[in-house]
Amino acid sequence: xxxxxxxxSHVSVSEGALVLLRCNYSSSxxxxxxxxxxxxxxxxxxxxxxxxxxTLVKGINGFEAEFKKSxxxxxxxxxxxxxxxxxEYFCAVSGGQAGTALIFGKGTTLSVSS
Amino acid sequence: NxxxxxxxxxLVRRRGQEARLRCSPMKGHSHVYWYRQLPEEGLKFMVxxxxxxxxxxxxxxxxxxxxxxxxxxxxxxxxxxxVRGDSAAYFCASSPRDLRDPYQETQYFGPGTRLLVx
Numbered sequence: 001x002x003x004x005x006x007x008x009s010h011v012s013v014s015e016g017a018l019v020l021l022r023c024n025y026s027s028s029x030x031x032x033x034x035x036x037x038x039x040x041x042x043x044x045x046x047x048x049x050x051x052x053x054x055t056l057v058k059g060i061n062g063f064e065a066e067f068k069k070s071x072x073x074x075x076x077x078x079x080x081x082x083x084x085x086x087x088e089y090f091c092a093v094s095g096g097q098a099g100t101a102l103i104f105g106k107g108t109t110l111s112v113s114s
Numbered sequence: 115n116x117x118x119x120x121x122x123x124x125l126v127r128r129r130g131q132e133a134r135l136r137c138s139p140m141k142g143h144s145h146v147y148w149y150r151q152l153p154e155e156g157l158k159f160m161v162x163x164x165x166x167x168x169x170x171x172x173x174x175x176x177x178x179x180x181x182x183x184x185x186x187x188x189x190x191x192x193x194x195x196x197v198r199g200d201s202a203a204y205f206c207a208s209s210p211r212d213l214r215d216p217y218q219e220t221q222y223f224g225p226g227t228r229l230l231v232x
Contacts, residue, residue, distance in 0.1 A: 104156035
């Protein structure tokens, strides 16, 4: 069975500050890990994913995440927050095959203040 | 390449009516997934379909809900005799059919249909 835990349902940062959104997973098979972003009343947009290989993954909009197997974590970071980063962020895990359902965390709402 | 299309974007139904949600996958994608997002929660998997086949419906409620993905046309999620608890955002996602495609395990999401049951 697979599951995802996102620590902190709300995170607030100042513009220009570091963004850190936490995600821990459990999986009985080598996981594929994803971060998606959802803007109000819109669908989910893929930010980045980890499948195999390099454990530091770079995504769009300056975000990156590091897969740490020993910590079962896949935290999302961005060095400097922009106002436009305010959105809801979802971490998800799958079993790594086409057709495998994604298991989502409950999401973290990021607020950015000026 | 157009993205995943869903319609309607918003749907209002009274209790007892039927709701039909449509999803057209990205061009070249033959895997379709439906997810439901309840308020303050993440997305929950409902059903996975390929053309003319339901592959995994382990997340579908046992009654009133059905899904299809015909040979021609969009995938349809149908909810019969809707109740207030069905109010949610329903998202469709698609992924490529070619297992050699490096993105074959990546699901691309549509904008969702927001269902409100009065």
